[in-house]
Amino acid sequence: MTENGSPVSGYVLEILDVKQEKWSTIEDNVTSTKYTTTDAKAGMEYQFRVSARNKEGIISKPSEPSNILKPYDKPDAPGTPIGEIIDNAKIKITWSPPMNDNGAPISGYIVEKFYVNMFKQGKWSTIKDKVTPTEYTIDDVKTETVYQFRVSAQNIGGQSSPSEPSNTVTLYDKPDSPENLTAANIGNATIMITWSPPRKKSGSAVIEYMLEKLDVKEGKWSTIKDNVTSTEYNTPDVKPGSEYKFRVTARNRESVSTPSEPSNAIIPYDLIIMQDILRESIDILCDYLNPEDVLPGMKAKGAITDTEVKQIRDQNTDPRRVEKLLDILRHKPSLLRYNTFMEKLNAKRPDLHQKVKELEDMKHNA
Structure with missing residues (x-):
């Protein structure tokens, strides 16, 4: 390639802010036929043109202007994520997309976690990048640990600022089973069931119990009451002459225990x-x-x-x-x-x- 008989030694690259209608030089000695500029601002409209230069310093007429381009910007931050315990073993995080993607589709999200302590010290660490839906489930969760999460969005324009931190989420150990379950007749086809709280206080405090009965003849457990807050319950839902056993499950804020050992067998009387x-x-x-x-x-x-x-x-x-x-x-x-x-x-x-x-x-x- 020559300019007036002399080989081309470089190019002069110019940029036009369409709104200001004024050309300005980006680079005056580009040696290849491509160039990446970081001088453009997101949201503005630009055109570009190129002039050739030879060794004698003679510059050609500028090329025809390029098509009008509007640079992409990084997206806004996503909505504040919400964390919740699922299956008594995992944490599910959900969030909303950014209000503004600034011209380029969201290509994925980066999910980060933070171990919360009383001093709020520590650092955020990435769990997963390139997450494409607006939710993510974490399987590797430690019990008795307080977590927070945040999310950043990505598009061709870059990575957004992080979202606001999520609510704190803690996976507690499930409580141990209740103990010392007994059943006694108190008349009028009513059985009094009593038990002791779990001996080992695993996880958060027990907030309620679920009570079940077994009709021995039918061989099937069924729920009598699922939100008992004391350690005794009188159940009238029995038939005189039928034989029953009972069992109790403890529940804390996030999980439930395995059922207690069945009670003694008992037959209600009138x-x-x-x-x-x-x-x-x-x-x-x-x-x-x-x-x-x-x-x-x-x-x-x-x-x-x-x-x-x-x-x-x-x-x-x-x-x-x-x-x-x-x-x-x-x-x-x-x-x-x-x-x-x-x-x-x-x-x-x-x-x-x-x-x-x-x-x-x-x-x-x-």
């Missing part, structure tokens, strides 16, 4: 029937023996007091006394013998006699 049995039983005892002989013997056993006898007669008592009464009849020689009592009960109230036998069968099979 309050009215049990009160009727007690009342008739006391009447038989009082008819058969001198009350002065009966009641002191019962008090000596520590099972039934004078006040409780009155409560039985008033049909206002704890039906669990039936089991204690039957134990007294078996093991206390000074009182009416069990077999004799059952004979008299059968003669007076065959229906109640049958219920007592059923109760004994329940107790024997439990």
